[in-house]
Amino acid sequence: MKKALSISLGSVAALILVASLVTWHQARSFLKTAPEATGQEVHIRIRPGATFDKVAADLHEKNVITSVRKFRMLARYRKLTGSIQAGEFIVNTGWTPDEVLEMLVKGMPVQYRLQFPEGLAWWDVAKAVEAQEFGRAEDFRQVTHDPVFLAEHRIPFENAEGFLFPETYLMDKPEVMTPRTAWETASRLVQTFWSKTAPLWPAGPPPADELRRILILASLVEKETSVADERAVVAGVYANRMRRNMLMQADPTIIYGIGPAFNGNITKRDLRNATNPYNTYMQPGLPPGPICSPGLEAIRAAVFPQKHSYLYFVAKGDGSHHFSKTLQEHNAAVAKYQLRRRR
Secondary structure (H helix, E strand, O other): OOHHHHHHHHOOOOHEEEEEHHHHHHHHHHOOOOOOOOEEEEEEEEEOOOOHHHHHHHHHHHHOOHHHHHHHHHHOOOOOOOOOOOOEEEEEEOOOOHHHHHHHHOOOOOOOEEOOOOOOOHHHHHHHHHHHHOOHHHHHHHHOOOHHHHHOOOOOOOOOOOOOOOOOEEEEEOOOOOHHHHHHHHHHHHHHHHHHHHHHOOOOOOHHHHHHHHHHHHHHHHHHHHHHHHHHHHHHHHOOOOOOOOOOOOHHHHHHHHHOOOOOOHHHHHOOOOOOOOOOOOOOOOOOOOOOOOOHHHHHHOOOOOOOOOOOOEEEEOEHHHHHHHHHHHHHHHHHHHHHOOO
């Protein structure tokens, strides 16, 4: 009887040992073997709040892992089930489970470029956002005119013009463009404005009225010149004209007032249109708001305009300008450079 019991116990032990060896071999095989010998890249998007099992199921469906259960066991053993990042990741079907888990926990999510240059009006920024798939243009328009959005981001205008900072952004691209994604994109642009301009006012942002003046002036500077050395000079011209209660007479403000319908030609009728609040040939002082989103150097020029006696400037045709102190000198320069352009 004892001998039979001993044999039985020995058999059970042997079975347990065999099962353990099989389990160990399967685990080792899972850890060391990729689903495919010749791997291919796979994009996996992990939404905020997604469970580990949901992520593992998506990986299994795309043949990045061979077993949801074993991948879960691996993550539990390494105490990483709660450490998966949200975002879009590029993984490979030729990776081992350890390499896949490492990417989802410590890897860099895929980032896409959103970029647009200085000097765009908000409607052109909206088009750029839609073209690069970071939000619908109409959603972007509504967000950047939403009083709640403006108050949340400390914008003292009727819309976010001037605060949509021109930059090359690296961002997570939304799967679906919704009003919320437009809000998030616009927020990123405005937050960048505040972070980039912070060094210009170390004591904190200026009061709303002063900020309005700076941003409006900076937008004029941005549209009038692309020559770095001229920005502070142009800002100084407008500062001088304001002190003398002279009209700003800036063509770009008229164009902005016409809006997206502008056909590229300013007519005499446009110059005489007193109903256009941005017509600085008819309306005194600065226009009611910025006419574009200026870059940092144009904003700097508006904060620190150059002190001089110039009151006028005219384009020379090579991108630069001739600056004049008197109307007589200005008229002579206009005649000279307009004649050169006609030739």
